[in-house]
Amino acid sequence: MKEKISRSTIKKIIASVLFVVFGIGLLGIASFCFTPERFHTDSVKDVKPYGVLAEPENTLDAVIFGDSEAFSAFSPVQMWQEHGFTSYVCSSASQYISLTESFVRQTLEHQKPKVIFLETNAIYRKMNTDNPTLAEAEKIFPVFQYHNLWKNLDPAGINENEDDYCWQDDLKGFKYIDIINPSRNPDYMKKTKAVKKVPGSNLTHVTNIYNLCKESGVELVLVSAPSTINWNYAKHNMMVKLSKQLGVKYIDLNVEKLGLNWNHDTCDRGDHVNYFGATKVSKFFGDYAAKTFSLPDRRKDSAYSDWNALKEKYDDVTARSKTK
Amino acid sequence: MGSYISISYLLLFLPIVAIVFSVVPKKIKPFVLLAASLVFIWTCSRFWIIYWIFTTLSVYLAALFVEKSKQKCKEALPSAEDREQKKAIKKQFARKQLCVVSLIIIANIGLLAVLRYSQFFVANFNIIVQKLGADFQVALPKFAACIGISFYTLQAVSYLHDVYKGKIAADHNLGRLALYMSFFPIIMEGPICRYSDTAERLWNCERIQFKDFTFGMQRIAFGILKKVVVADRLNVMVTSIFREYQYCDYDGGIIFLGAVLYTIELYMEFSGTIDVVIGSGEIFGVTIPENFRQPFFSKSITEFWQRWHITLGTWFKDYVFYPVTMSKPMKKLTKNARKKLGRNYGPMPASIFAFGCVWLCNGLWHGAGWEFIFFGFYHFVLISLGSLILPLSTALFKKWNFDRHKLPYRIFTIVRTAILVCIGEMFFNSRGLSEGFKMFKVLVTKFTFKSFFNGAIFTMGMDRFDYIVILAVIALVFAVGLMKEKGISPREWLAERHICVRWAVLFTMIMAIVIFGAYGTGYIPIDPIYANF
Numbered sequence: 001m002k003e004k005i006s007r008s009t010i011k012k013i014i015a016s017v018l019f020v021v022f023g024i025g026l027l028g029i030a031s032f033c034f035t036p037e038r039f040h041t042d043s044v045k046d047v048k049p050y051g052v053l054a055e056p057e058n059t060l061d062a063v064i065f066g067d068s069e070a071f072s073a074f075s076p077v078q079m080w081q082e083h084g085f086t087s088y089v090c091s092s093a094s095q096y097i098s099l100t101e102s103f104v105r106q107t108l109e110h111q112k113p114k115v116i117f118l119e120t121n122a123i124y125r126k127m128n129t130d131n132p133t134l135a136e137a138e139k140i141f142p143v144f145q146y147h148n149l150w151k152n153l154d155p156a157g158i159n160e161n162e163d164d165y166c167w168q169d170d171l172k173g174f175k176y177i178d179i180i181n182p183s184r185n186p187d188y189m190k191k192t193k194a195v196k197k198v199p200g201s202n203l204t205h206v207t208n209i210y211n212l213c214k215e216s217g218v219e220l221v222l223v224s225a226p227s228t229i230n231w232n233y234a235k236h237n238m239m240v241k242l243s244k245q246l247g248v249k250y251i252d253l254n255v256e257k258l259g260l261n262w263n264h265d266t267c268d269r270g271d272h273v274n275y276f277g278a279t280k281v282s283k284f285f286g287d288y289a290a291k292t293f294s295l296p297d298r299r300k301d302s303a304y305s306d307w308n309a310l311k312e313k314y315d316d317v318t319a320r321s322k323t324k
Numbered sequence: 325m326g327s328y329i330s331i332s333y334l335l336l337f338l339p340i341v342a343i344v345f346s347v348v349p350k351k352i353k354p355f356v357l358l359a360a361s362l363v364f365i366w367t368c369s370r371f372w373i374i375y376w377i378f379t380t381l382s383v384y385l386a387a388l389f390v391e392k393s394k395q396k397c398k399e400a401l402p403s404a405e406d407r408e409q410k411k412a413i414k415k416q417f418a419r420k421q422l423c424v425v426s427l428i429i430i431a432n433i434g435l436l437a438v439l440r441y442s443q444f445f446v447a448n449f450n451i452i453v454q455k456l457g458a459d460f461q462v463a464l465p466k467f468a469a470c471i472g473i474s475f476y477t478l479q480a481v482s483y484l485h486d487v488y489k490g491k492i493a494a495d496h497n498l499g500r501l502a503l504y505m506s507f508f509p510i511i512m513e514g515p516i517c518r519y520s521d522t523a524e525r526l527w528n529c530e531r532i533q534f535k536d537f538t539f540g541m542q543r544i545a546f547g548i549l550k551k552v553v554v555a556d557r558l559n560v561m562v563t564s565i566f567r568e569y570q571y572c573d574y575d576g577g578i579i580f581l582g583a584v585l586y587t588i589e590l591y592m593e594f595s596g597t598i599d600v601v602i603g604s605g606e607i608f609g610v611t612i613p614e615n616f617r618q619p620f621f622s623k624s625i626t627e628f629w630q631r632w633h634i635t636l637g638t639w640f641k642d643y644v645f646y647p648v649t650m651s652k653p654m655k656k657l658t659k660n661a662r663k664k665l666g667r668n669y670g671p672m673p674a675s676i677f678a679f680g681c682v683w684l685c686n687g688l689w690h691g692a693g694w695e696f697i698f699f700g701f702y703h704f705v706l707i708s709l710g711s712l713i714l715p716l717s718t719a720l721f722k723k724w725n726f727d728r729h730k731l732p733y734r735i736f737t738i739v740r741t742a743i744l745v746c747i748g749e750m751f752f753n754s755r756g757l758s759e760g761f762k763m764f765k766v767l768v769t770k771f772t773f774k775s776f777f778n779g780a781i782f783t784m785g786m787d788r789f790d791y792i793v794i795l796a797v798i799a800l801v802f803a804v805g806l807m808k809e810k811g812i813s814p815r816e817w818l819a820e821r822h823i824c825v826r827w828a829v830l831f832t833m834i835m836a837i838v839i840f841g842a843y844g845t846g847y848i849p850i851d852p853i854y855a856n857f
Contacts, residue, residue, distance in 0.1 A: 012534050019827070026835060034839070130331040134844070147839045151789045179568060268567070 030143040034150070050149070051169035052090040052107050059304070060111045061295045062087040064173075065103055065209075066119025066225070067095040072272040073119075073225035073253075076172035077314040078279065079286035080307050084297030087113075087289075089173030095122050096131045097205040102138070102145075104209050108216045115293045116213050120224045120239050121231070123206055126199045170313045176275055178318075183262035183270030188228040189254050195241065196234035203242070210246050219293065222250040226260055226281060228270030251288060258284045275318060326368075328512065328600045329551050334544070337364070341508075342607055346532050354527045357507065357608065358499055364508035368471035375439070375470040379432050380498075380505045383480040386428040387487040387494035390421045394490075425488045429481055436477045439469040444692035472511040474689060478639055479505060483519040485643060492520050500527040509604035513597050515615040515635035522610075530609050539815050540606035545833050546804075547599025548841075554797045555593035556842035560785035562586045566753055566763075576771030579763050581781060583750035587742075588798070590749060591619070594633075618805040620745075623737035625706045628745060636689070640682045648678040668715055676708050683707075694757040702748050793840045 052063065062085060064074050070091035079087055090103050100122055138145035198206075213220040222243050224231055231254050243250035258280045262270055265277030273281055289295055298304045327333070341360040348356055365373050397417035404410040442465045450461045483501070486492045495501045504523040565574065565582030574582075595616045605612035615634050622628035629637050648654060654674040662670030687700020721728055728734075747764070754760030775781055782788055807814045818826055 015823075022827070023831065023834065026831060027838065030835065030838065128326060128330070128332065133331045133335070143838060145844060147841065148844060150839050151787070181568070 027141045027143060030147075031141045034143040034146040049090045049092045049095075049103060049173065050146070051173060052088045052103070053110060054168045055088060055111065057110050058112050059086055060088055060113045061085040061298075062115050062117065062289060062293070063107055063111065063113050064089045064091070064117040064119060064223070065100050065122075066091045066117075067122040067125065068093045068175075068272060069121040069225040069227055069230065070119040071173055071175040072177060072267070072274070073278050073281045074285060075174040075278050075282040077170075077174065077307075077310050078282040079289070080299070081311060081314075082283065083286045083290040083295065084299040085286075085290060085295035086298065086304065086307060087172065091119065091173060094125065096125055096127050097122050097202045098127060098131050098135045101205045101208050101212070102135060104212050108212060108218065112216065113218055114295060115219045115221055115289070116209075117221050117223045117289075118206070118209060120222050120235070121227065123198055123202055123239075123242075124196070124230075124235065125202075127202065132201075170310060171317065172310075174278070176317050177267045177272070178275045179267040180264055180274060180276075181266060181268050182264070183228045183266050185228050185270060186262035188231065188270070189233055189236070192233045193237070194234040195237045196232070198238060198242070206242070207246070210248065220246070220248045222248060223285070224250075224252040224254055226253050226258065226273055226277065228262060228266070230271065249292070251285075253281060253285065256284060328509070328597055328604070329548055334548075334600075337508075338604060338607075342532065345529075345608060350531070353529050353531075354499065354503060357526065357529065358503045361503065361506035361508040361511065365471055365506060365511060368512070369469075372468050372470045375435065375473060376476060376506065378435070379477060379480050380502050382428050382431060383484045383505075384495070384498055384501050386424050386484055388496070389424050390484075390488050391494035393417050393421050393424075421488060425484055428484060432477050432480055436473055439467045439473065441688070441692045442467065472513075475514045475516055476505050476511060478516050478636075478643075479519070482516075482639060482643060486519060495519075495523065497527070500524075503527060507605075507610075509601045510612060513594070513601065514633075515598065515601070515613050516639050517613060517635070521613065525610055532607060533609060535819075536606050536609050539819075540603040542815055542818075542830065543603030543606060544600050545830070545837070547596040547601075547603060548837050549797060549833055550592040550596030550599065550801065552837055552841040552843060554794050555589045555596060557786070557790055557794060557840075558585050558589040558592075559842070561790075562589050562753075564785045566755070574766065575775055576767045576769065577773050578775050578781070578784075579750070579767040580746075580771065581776075582763075583746040583767070586753045587746045587749040588794075590753075591616075592797075592801075618809055620742055621738060621805065621809055622741050623734060624710055624741055625703060625744060626710055628741055629703070629707075636686070640686060644682050644685055645678045648681050649674055654678065672711065675711070679704055679708060690752070695751055695754055695760050698757050698760070699748055699752045702751065706744060797836075 052060075064070050064087065066089075068091065071089050074087075074089050076087040076089060079085065090107060092099075100118070104116065134144060210220050222239055224236065224239060231252075236252050236255065239250050239252065260273070260277055260280055265273055265280065267274035290297075299308065337360075341356065344360075345353055345356045362373070365376055369376075394417070397414060400413050400417075401410055404413055446462050446464055453460065453462075483492075483504070487494045500523055501519075503526050504517070504519055507517075507522075507526055510517060562582060562585050565578060566586070568574075598615045602612045602614070613635055617631040617634060619628055619632035622631055654677065657677075658671050658674045661673050664670075665672070683700040683704035684697065685700075686703070687697040690696045690699060720726075726733075747767075750763055750767075751757070751760035754763055782791075786794075804814050807817065818829060821829075
């Protein structure tokens, strides 16, 4: 009887170990299949931030990282048309600063921009223990990071050269939204001496991003996109303090004169700017970036002819706004 | 830990507790569960665990008082000289017990009301004051509450009530009562357990069995599949429709789709979390009561509420409906009504009044807002109408010789119930009652299927691939539900299959979660909808 029980126990242990090993094997296979280079398609919302990996090597002059505040406010194609420098908005909705760090690391493996802008709203997003754990798991099994690309999985692309990233985003990470939903608190930047602390270990991730930029010889700049819901003066004060501590520049677009009309230029009561607001933000920000960092004008450079071709596509996408 | 479906719970907290639980001797096991439960509450609520301590201690002491008082009453009775004196002694002790029990129940329900509803009441008070032209406003109070306060308060009330009614004995073991009040898988989203079903089983837990472990893990995986693949994926489109409907000029078809998708999201989120809860309990050999029994197979709203959030429904039935119906004024009302309305309709006024109380409480329990009160009222009206119409419809069907058990009619009643439920959930998820009515107006006056055919439904946060994935999981959930309806346990059925089939099913489920799960970049996981109750 005793022997029987122990045999059944051994059987269960072997089955459990095999189950785990088989599971790990499947995750490995899935991770092999789910990497950005396996995909080519018109980019969709979920994969927009990965588009930065598809840009040809060392072709970006500036990269903007952050959450939805970034992709709704900065339009790289507009800035190209007005100033001629190349940029990309690598951002996703509710992005955690730990993920931003991961994106900065991956981007710097392929690009050497003159400047990296870190939109500051993500710095305030409170992380739980899941975010760093998932970030670690993503390093071991990339399928956890890239699984959302399943819609674009192309079996034919599996054997392609791994370095050949083959899809790009026509809006360069910008999200076109033409909904008009007025803000209820346009006077949100009331001066105060209060300082809003950054939660948890988020500052460690900002310091890591700073170090990554420093190691690559790229200038890091903090930038706050306009938002009547997410931003206030106490956060502004904290970012001023943080920029001084890190020795980096900081520009708060909430206190600059952009000419925003919060009755018209926001899509969700001031949470984000819409296309109309983004046009004003990008005009101001493009001027600032081009002048402050002497970003080159490449409009006549034949190597960048693809960027000139984007105008037509951009106009197609934004045509709907003309009826509003 | 903000949710049971999180890495910190599933890959850290639960495995650590399971490992510690399995290595300690039997006597220590309940203390491991109690310690883990207290750590869980502390992690979620920090200092506000004090509310939980107050509730647990207050019902513990009150139950002991009731028991002691009953004992004293028994001892005093033999000294009584006649029946009248016996009656007087009984009444005297009963009054004391009722006083203490009422005081403790009012204190706990009052605490819940202050913490959860004071903002709602103050905001409404301010509106009334403003309408009356007065020039002052009361500042909105802000209170932090302990996690699961609405769940453990109801458990505490049921325990004390049952002790008072003599259904169960007062627990002298504070540890056992504390574990019943705090067991970590149920504290956040229920189900609402009864002391008589759960406490003893929890305290006398055995070592982890391989079968319990595998069955528990399967149930957890199924719950994650429902929540991460369907509920979180639907959230993008549901949020888009409910937040932006007035700015995007959506037609009634889109609003209806939004209501249907929100109902699916709510079911997949809540039942998925309950799967994780029940699976967690199974790992420790504890059977946690089911909270859902295929609600979308219901043929009426009454049946729906017997299958949806079952433990809340039975709690209201036992501790609100029956006490109200059996109260003296209601008995009197029934007696008078019987004389005038006859035997069939006589008990109805009292029942309808008691139902009104139940649905007011049900609405308020779901949230502090007029939309939630309306949600309760909506179901109250539907159920009351159903009760009123039933004798009439039965007579008519009999007269017409119409067989209500035929499949087409059954399908019709199931679809009709589902549509009524979806409309109720539309109000539930609206941003205020007036927004709910605006959406309802669009739904009725601008209803068209145009958006379904011109591709508009693929531009609101979900494309055709999303729909395919969601439909596939819904089909799986439907198949599992159908098996359960036929009395087949899907997990027992799977356990009897060859190991290759078992593993194929399990790995398909796991890989579906990994690949098709709506997590990571571009997705915001929905907060557990019932966790803040």
